[in-house]
Amino acid sequence: MKILVFGRSGQVGGYLENYVTNLPQFDLVEVDRTDLNLLDTDRIIPFITSLKPDWVINAAAHTAVDKAESEPELCFRLNAEAPCRMAAACADIGSGFVHYSTDYVFDGQGSCPYTETDVTNPKSVYGKSKREGELATLKQLPASIILRTSWVYAKKGHNFVNTMLRLARERPEINVVSDQIGSPTFAGDLAQVTTNIISGISDGRFSHRGGIFHATGQGETSWYEFCQQIMKQTFDHSISVNPISSDQYPTPAPRPRYSVLSNQKMKEVYSQELRHWKTALGDCLSSD
Numbered sequence: 630m631k632i633l634v635f636g637r638s639g640q641v642g643g644y645l646e647n648y649v650t651n652l653p654q655f656d657l658v659e660v661d662r663t664d665l666n667l668l669d670t671d672r673i674i675p676f677i678t679s680l681k682p683d684w685v686i687n688a689a690a691h692t693a694v695d696k697a698e699s700e701p702e703l704c705f706r707l708n709a710e711a712p713c714r715m716a717a718a719c720a721d722i723g724s725g726f727v728h729y730s731t732d733y734v735f736d737g738q739g740s741c742p743y744t745e746t747d748v749t750n751p752k753s754v755y756g757k758s759k760r761e762g763e764l765a766t767l768k769q770l771p772a773s774i775i776l777r778t779s780w781v782y783a784k785k786g787h788n789f790v791n792t793m794l795r796l797a798r799e800r801p802e803i804n805v806v807s808d809q810i811g812s813p814t815f816a817g818d819l820a821q822v823t824t825n826i827i828s829g830i831s832d833g834r835f836s837h838r839g840g841i842f843h844a845t846g847q848g849e850t851s852w853y854e855f856c857q858q859i860m861k862q863t864f865d866h867s868i869s870v871n872p873i874s875s876d877q878y879p880t881p882a883p884r885p886r887y888s889v890l891s892n893q894k895m896k897e898v899y900s901q902e903l904r905h906w907k908t909a910l911g912d913c914l915s916s917d
């Protein structure tokens with residue numbers, strides 16, 4: 630059984646390689662932009678149909694949320710048109726398709742965990758492009774599995790954890806936003822859940838159900854508390870972390886104030902849940 634993964638150099642893509650190669654029934658083909666630049670959208674369908682994979686996983690995306698505000702065309706091409714073409718190719722050749730989306734499809738005005746049926750209202754270019762990607766993908770292939778995740782980090786890569794660790798080494802104190810609430814998600818856990826779903830469908834343990842599924846680390850926190858926990862789990866000495874408001878840290882792209890996602894549907898349909906964010910963080914920080 631062949632699995633084609635887009636985004637091999639990314640946070641989730643990197644861990645997918647580990648998990649998929651551990652499963653003997655799967656033959657992994659992982660590609661990056663040197664194999665196929667996804668902005669070249671006309672090449673996507675012929676690329677996939679020539680490889681004839683049983684599953685396609687799209688871990689590639691335009692994830693630079695602030696930069697996206699000044700390059701919307703590029704962002705929509707990568708986050709909406711590219712997955713739409715991938716889903717069309719999968720529909721043509723009868724492959725399964727897994728795609729990732731974001732908590733930023735919500736406006737953050739809520740105060741209890743969002744479910745998959747809650748109304749979306751993205752405020753940033755990135756959030757709008759990802760929402761368009763969800764809709765376009767499901768239109769082409771309703772059996773697509775879209776995992777909406779949030780606050781993704783990995784051992785390597787450009788992410789909040791690595792940025793805070795760098796700042797802690799460079800500065801006497803760090804100011805971190807305390808009025809945005811969400812759920813940190815370890816990319817390794819998301820990759821493992823993705824692989825579990827695909828292998829469970831492939832060997833008949835799960836019946837294939839398409840649609841949107843929320844898939845985040847368990848629990849919720851603010852960026853400030855997340856940073857405190859990173860410091861606590863890394864350094865023997867105390868690091869001075871100060872809470873600040875979103876107004877004190879303006880960014881080009883607006884962020885939702887509250888974007889916790891209920892993972893109940895994924896638990897019920899595919900018997901999967903990610904670990905609590907604090908447990909996963911500890912594992913990530915202590916890994917090589």
Ligand SMILES: NC(=O)c1ccc[n+]([C@@H]2O[C@H](COP(=O)([O-])OP(=O)(O)OC[C@H]3O[C@@H](n4cnc5c(N)ncnc54)[C@H](OP(=O)(O)O)[C@@H]3O)[C@@H](O)[C@H]2O)c1
Pocket residue numbers: 635636637638639640641642661662665666667668687688689690691692707728729730731732759777778779780781782786816
């Ligand atoms: N990061 C988060 O906090 C977060 C939160 C919610 C949802 N998500 C979603 O989760 C998924 C995985 O995110 P991630 O954090 O693993 O992303 P990431 O680390 O930023 O990786 C993105 C991947 O996309 C590739 N890519 C970008 N432009 C490309 C192009 N033109 N052609 C081919 N490949 C291209 C990158 O390749 P290069 O290395 O060559 O650029 C990289 O492999 C995405 O769908 C993202 O929207 C992420």
